[in-house]
Amino acid sequence: MSECKRDEPSRAAPIAERVQEMQLANGARIFLLEDHTHPATDLLGLFSGGLSLEAPGESGLADLTLGLLDRGTRQRSERQLSEALESNGAELDYRLMREAAVVHARCLSEDLSLVLEIVGETLCAASFPEDQIRLVKEQALVGLHEIAYDTYEQASRRATAMLLGAEHPYAREPLGRAEVVTKLTRSDLVSYRDRALRGSRLLFALVGDFDPQVARGELERHLGALPGEEEPCEVPPDPAIQSPTSAKGWRREHVPIADKGQVDLVFVGPGIPRTRPGFEAYGMANFLLGGSFVSRLNQSLRDEAGLTYGAHSAIVSGLAPGYWFASLSVDPADVEAAVARVRDVLHRFVDEGVTEQELEEAKAHLTGTFPLQLETARAVAAIFLDGVRFGRGRDYIDRYRERVAALTRKQVTAAGRELIDPERIVLASAGSLVT
Amino acid sequence: MNPLGIHVQEHRLKNGLVVLLLESHDAPVVCVSVWYRVGSRHDPPGKSGIAHLLEHMLFKGTPRHPRGAYDQILHRLGAAANASTGFDRTNYYVLLGSDRYAIALDLEADRMRNALLAPEDFTDELRVVVNELAQADDDPASALHDQVQRAAFPNHPYGHPVIGWRDEVAAITPDDLRAFYDRHYQPGNAFLVVAGDFRPDQMLADIEETFGALAPGAPPAEAVAPQAPQTSERRVDVRRAGEHELLLIGFRAPSRSDPASHVHDVLAQILGRGRTSRLYRALVESGLAVQASAANQAIGRDPFLFMIEIELARGADAARIEAILEREIETLQRGEFRDEELARARKRARAGFVLRGDRVSARAFLAGECEAVAGWRFLDEYLERINAVTPEVLSEAAGRTLVRAGRTWGHFQPRNNGHDAGESTQPPVGHPAEQEG
Numbered sequence: 001m002s003e004c005k006r007d008e009p010s011r012a013a014p015i016a017e018r019v020q021e022m023q024l025a026n027g028a029r030i031f032l033l034e035d036h037t038h039p040a041t042d043l044l045g046l047f048s049g050g051l052s053l054e055a056p057g058e059s060g061l062a063d064l065t066l067g068l069l070d071r072g073t074r075q076r077s078e079r080q081l082s083e084a085l086e087s088n089g090a091e092l093d094y095r096l097m098r099e100a101a102v103v104h105a106r107c108l109s110e111d112l113s114l115v116l117e118i119v120g121e122t123l124c125a126a127s128f129p130e131d132q133i134r135l136v137k138e139q140a141l142v143g144l145h146e147i148a149y150d151t152y153e154q155a156s157r158r159a160t161a162m163l164l165g166a167e168h169p170y171a172r173e174p175l176g177r178a179e180v181v182t183k184l185t186r187s188d189l190v191s192y193r194d195r196a197l198r199g200s201r202l203l204f205a206l207v208g209d210f211d212p213q214v215a216r217g218e219l220e221r222h223l224g225a226l227p228g229e230e231e232p233c234e235v236p237p238d239p240a241i242q243s244p245t246s247a248k249g250w251r252r253e254h255v256p257i258a259d260k261g262q263v264d265l266v267f268v269g270p271g272i273p274r275t276r277p278g279f280e281a282y283g284m285a286n287f288l289l290g291g292s293f294v295s296r297l298n299q300s301l302r303d304e305a306g307l308t309y310g311a312h313s314a315i316v317s318g319l320a321p322g323y324w325f326a327s328l329s330v331d332p333a334d335v336e337a338a339v340a341r342v343r344d345v346l347h348r349f350v351d352e353g354v355t356e357q358e359l360e361e362a363k364a365h366l367t368g369t370f371p372l373q374l375e376t377a378r379a380v381a382a383i384f385l386d387g388v389r390f391g392r393g394r395d396y397i398d399r400y401r402e403r404v405a406a407l408t409r410k411q412v413t414a415a416g417r418e419l420i421d422p423e424r425i426v427l428a429s430a431g432s433l434v435t
Numbered sequence: 436m437n438p439l440g441i442h443v444q445e446h447r448l449k450n451g452l453v454v455l456l457l458e459s460h461d462a463p464v465v466c467v468s469v470w471y472r473v474g475s476r477h478d479p480p481g482k483s484g485i486a487h488l489l490e491h492m493l494f495k496g497t498p499r500h501p502r503g504a505y506d507q508i509l510h511r512l513g514a515a516a517n518a519s520t521g522f523d524r525t526n527y528y529v530l531l532g533s534d535r536y537a538i539a540l541d542l543e544a545d546r547m548r549n550a551l552l553a554p555e556d557f558t559d560e561l562r563v564v565v566n567e568l569a570q571a572d573d574d575p576a577s578a579l580h581d582q583v584q585r586a587a588f589p590n591h592p593y594g595h596p597v598i599g600w601r602d603e604v605a606a607i608t609p610d611d612l613r614a615f616y617d618r619h620y621q622p623g624n625a626f627l628v629v630a631g632d633f634r635p636d637q638m639l640a641d642i643e644e645t646f647g648a649l650a651p652g653a654p655p656a657e658a659v660a661p662q663a664p665q666t667s668e669r670r671v672d673v674r675r676a677g678e679h680e681l682l683l684i685g686f687r688a689p690s691r692s693d694p695a696s697h698v699h700d701v702l703a704q705i706l707g708r709g710r711t712s713r714l715y716r717a718l719v720e721s722g723l724a725v726q727a728s729a730a731n732q733a734i735g736r737d738p739f740l741f742m743i744e745i746e747l748a749r750g751a752d753a754a755r756i757e758a759i760l761e762r763e764i765e766t767l768q769r770g771e772f773r774d775e776e777l778a779r780a781r782k783r784a785r786a787g788f789v790l791r792g793d794r795v796s797a798r799a800f801l802a803g804e805c806e807a808v809a810g811w812r813f814l815d816e817y818l819e820r821i822n823a824v825t826p827e828v829l830s831e832a833a834g835r836t837l838v839r840a841g842r843t844w845g846h847f848q849p850r851n852n853g854h855d856a857g858e859s860t861q862p863p864v865g866h867p868a869e870q871e872g
Contacts, residue, residue, distance in 0.1 A: 089786025306562030368513010
């Protein structure tokens with residue numbers, strides 16, 4: 001059933017030419033990239049949907065389901081699974097993203113067959129034993145209690161809820177709500193698994209030291225058992241953004257948390273989908289504003305004023321626009337000074353635009369650090385799959401530096417102005433304010 | 436050849452700088468990593484945090500590379516750079532494309548002797564560090580860790596956090612910093628680790644041209660007296676707002692240079708690493724805890740702690756957990772080990788090197804950490820030593836280290852949880868009441 005589309009050329013060749021692709025009957029798209037530098041292999045799978053597939057009232061279901069996939073299957077108990085993996089020094093983890101459920105494994109090449117078998121087994125045949133459900137639920141509930149005292153998490157949740165609405169997939173706490181998690185049942189987990197972990201949703205990459213002929217057979221055997229398409233697998237439509245687009249001025253709220261020496265400040269605004277043509281310009285605008293140690297925010301708040309250990313910003317988005325945020329942690333006495341400085345930096349960034357010099361330096365930095373990012377097989381797999389997921393093409397890694405180098409001051413300034421509206425920012429703080 | 440599959444070449448320049456080269460050509464990347472044999476153990480009394488503050492100030496320029504130049508140059512080069520301070524060492528690294536490593540050598544050699552340490556920069560950076568300190572202190576696990584360390588090492592610099600105590604950090608002056616820098620930052624008190632894609636002969640020539648030009652200086656005399664052995668248990672309670680209980684138990688354990696240090700790595704693995712570990716089965720599987728782990732923190736030149744961390748499940752009883760933990764330790768002391776536990780430890784050690792060693796920066800860091808605390812050759816012998824561990828030596832190590840008299844028992848309890856706020860039931864021996872609460 002697999003279809004090999006390319007043969008494997010040497011390591012020096014562009015990744016787009018080295019990647020082999022196969023598609024399973026259930027719709028799963030699998031990419032194979034051989035690299036025999038280290039006797040190890042990484043497996044990375046992205047199932048589209050993730051947290052956004054939770055129905056209203058199911059907050060926490062996706063995370064709980066992923067947490068239980070390796071806690072017992074029809075073939076092996078939790079103990080047998082743990083022993084098989086840990087006895088070989090292999091790593092297997094599942095992670096929930098706003099728009100994807102992620103599986104990642106890493107092992108010595110000599111153990112790849114076993115690890116592929118376990119990955120397939122946990123994805124297709126998790127048995128969700130009741131004792132393990134109780135245990136993982138308790139871990140989630142303790143995690144939720146921890147978050148309740150975490151100033152960054154609380155400020156971030158409040159700010160995104162103010163912007164997008166508390167039920168938006170980009171605003172919800174991935175661990176869910178305690179009252180919902182407590183009531184989730186085994187059949188809820190099975191139901192989420194059956195709708196989320198389908199071959200038709202899966203992009204999978206195998207990167208590292210393996211024999212492609214052997215791997216193809218094993219991938220087909222172990223991932224071919226995933227169910228195929230049952231329902232359209234597009235991401236649900238983005239709910240109306242409740243950003244203050246109609247009203248000028250900042251909206252601001254505070255979450256009081258006792259006994260904290262620092263206050264976390266999180267500023268948010270609407271984001272940009274990663275499928276937007278020319279997304280690199282938005283990424284560059286954010287990079288100049290708060291994406292590096294020498295960014296405008298960090299220079300002003302840390303280096304010039306010493307108000308914080310660090311200030312940064314990022315665009316959190318996928319197929320949906322998500323949000324843009326900036327964050328920093330400050331002494332309670334410095335909250336107003338920090339807010340004023342952030343406001344000033346945002347205004348100047350938009351009013352004056354980016355300079356030729358900072359843009360050229362940032363281009364040199366990003367194109368220079370890109371090869372450093374590709375040192376690990378996992379990073380190669382993740383960047384490659386994002387390229388496919390967001391329609392940037394299989395040659396995204398090969399062409400990234402040239403796309404960044406081609407950005408102009410005009411493009412980046414325009415992108416920055418679209419991304420940041422300094423008159424309409426939502427700000428949430430959390431901690432113990434000075435009274 | 437070490438378990439990373441990389442041959443280490445050692446050289447020594449005339450000015451005393453030790454150079455370790457780890458050549459590999461799997462990626463066009465070089466990591467230049469400078470290590471000073473100075474850390475929080477050298478903080479003068481009442482000035483804790485000075486080694487860490489100095490690390491921050493090293494980014495504030497030299498006459499040739501004034502304030503901001505270091506960051507700007509590396510930013511334009513597409514380099515990743517950072518630094519860290521530990522008990523016994525301070526590390527600065529630059530990871531960059533192999534065609535431009537010479538600039539990193541030049542920058543690092545320059546700031547080894549020529550840091551500006553301007554008083555106006557000092558004031559700003561002190562404020563940044565105080566913010567960093569407050570951020571760490573807001574984390575219950577971090578606050579508990581500091582207090583356990585303090586109780587376990589009442590008369591040794593390992594008793595204060597690397598970042599320092601807040602009031603002592605605030606008391607550091609620019610003159611203190613200058614004196615500390617002049618004393619410790621010199622070629623004879625440092626070593627350079629370079630890993631990645633280079634030709635060793637060319638690299639050595641480039642190092643000679645940059646670092647080799649620095650004047651020699653004698654390494655400062657060591658002034659830290661060893662901590663007296665612990666003879667009775669110490670208990671620390673930390674109480675503040677929070678939602679669940681944590682236990683952190685530290686047992687005084689041998690340093691990396693002790694021939695039995697690696698045995699404790701295997702003990703930690705069997706007791707508390709992963710879901711196959713004994714603590715997971717006894718505490719997490721039984722519903723008493725949500726996390727339980729053990730680690731041999733042989734991270735300094737002097738003995739430090741074998742640590743056990745337990746995050747309690749809601750409503751779980753700490754006294755019951757203590758009894759179970761002691762029972763598990765007794766089985767180790769009695770020598771009750773299964774063959775598969777030892778086999779697992781061996782394979783995980785081997786796999787760990789392969790899976791972590793795929794990055795040039797990770798190799799440089801591992802070699803540097805080993806050199807700083809036990810000499811880099813420790814790395815070459817590590818797997819062989821792990822493979823030779825027997826139930827008998829494990830039992831002997833557990834009997835010597837995991838004992839009540841040598842342990843410091845830390846307990847974080849949330850306030851508003853049926854306890855009085857701000858009072859420590861059993862203050863640590865030899866210490867004033869804790870400042871928590």
